[in-house]
Amino acid sequence: MDLIHGMIARDRRALARAISLVEGRAPERRALLGWAYRHRRDAQVVGVTGAPGVGKSTLVDALTTGYRREGRTVGIIAVDPSSPFTGGAMLGDRVRMQGHGLDAAVFIRSLATRGRPGGISGATGEVVRLLDAFGFDLILVETVGAGQSEVDIMGLATTVLVVTVPGMGDEVQVMKAGIMEIGDVFCVNKADREGASRTALTIAMWLDHKPPGGWHPPVVQTVATSGQGLCELGGQLDGHYAHLSASGELAVRRERAFLTEVRAVLEHRLVDRILERARAGGDLGELVCRREDPLHAAQYLIDKYLGGAGDSA
Incomplete structure (x- = not known):
């Protein structure tokens, strides 16, 4: 990947482009972050x-x-x-x-x-x-x-x-x-x-x-x-x-940072996937028509699409 070669060569334009791709969640994002972590x-x-x-x-x-x-x-x-x-x-x-x-x-x-x-x-x-x-x-x-x-x-x-x-x-x-x-x-x-x-x-x-x-x-x-x-x-x-x-606390903080990023990825992907399925299946419109409060609406979607994982509303 040319962008990674640019990063290795300390090309600031490559860095700026890489950040834009990561922030925009482009398909190249995974390869860039994999290289960065290694x-x-x-x-x-x-x-x-x-x-x-x-x-x-x-x-x-x-x-x-x-x-x-x-x-x-x-x-x-x-x-x-x-x-x-x-x-x-x-x-x-x-x-x-x-x-x-x-x-x-x-x-x-x-x-x-x-x-x-x-x-x-x-x-x-x-x-x-x-x-x-x-x-x-x-x-x-x-x-x-x-x-x-x-x-x-x-x-x-x-x-x-x-x-x-x-x-x-x-x-x-x-x-x-x-x-x-x-x-x-x-x-x-x-x-x-x-x-x-x-x-x-x-x-x-x-x-x-x-x-x-x-x-x-x-x-x-x-x-x-x-x-x-x-x-x-x-x-x-x-x-x-x-x-x-x-x-030795530095290692603890770095582990915390790693878990924070893992959590952010999970939250983003799970929320997007649930909402996409709920929208396609008509669940969101139904919940609005039923005038459900957000807590019960969220729990309903969790129960339906994640098998009940999560706290009860």
Whole structure:
């Protein structure tokens, strides 16, 4: 397959085309992913999550600048909301990180959520594998935002960076959203604003309630636009990766990432197959006419097409 030869030759155009095929679920997708898994390098994957407006893109851009100074190559996945008209990413990848657009050692790609909850695209894990096999030292995944459903990034990243800012009540949002449980490193960005130290202290106090032992998530204050605190933040991210490697937890997280991707494939294929059969058999129209609620409708389809597998509605 010519595209795989291009990937081996580190042709960025081949990588971009491969990502498009994977995201579009083209027939070539299986061969590409099979090659990627056989040639995986197990790069560090940092998931960057946080509410809209906290400066995630600026922070990712600044971190990338630091990594490039160290000679590391970086792959960036920016997950954007889907356009309601095209289904594609709305914001675009190079709009926010134009400074690295001409750097051959940095690759930036936007992925659309396509309506998928969890703050990440359904193809994100597969694109991570392509970037890994291509040979990037580090992969940064920026999610749409933080909230009740944004914990999906934990299933893909080796390190989860939670970003907040002072003055937005985000420390409360972070605690409510359950992000405290998934964050490995916490960043209070825009720390030149009033209340930054208070926000950092509040988060640190909540983190003190975590069970002792293992990794204790640090809280780092940054100003991404000026570079303040970026060296410390990068050091903490590297420190967490070193901890995972030394403790054996890295293998556990990689197994979790593998299972997350298997689950995503199963969900996609099973749901599509059930709906296709239900539509062809007239079941969907019948359920609508009967005014069934979604829970009972879903259970009916599970019982009929999967032999009753699943929880009872």
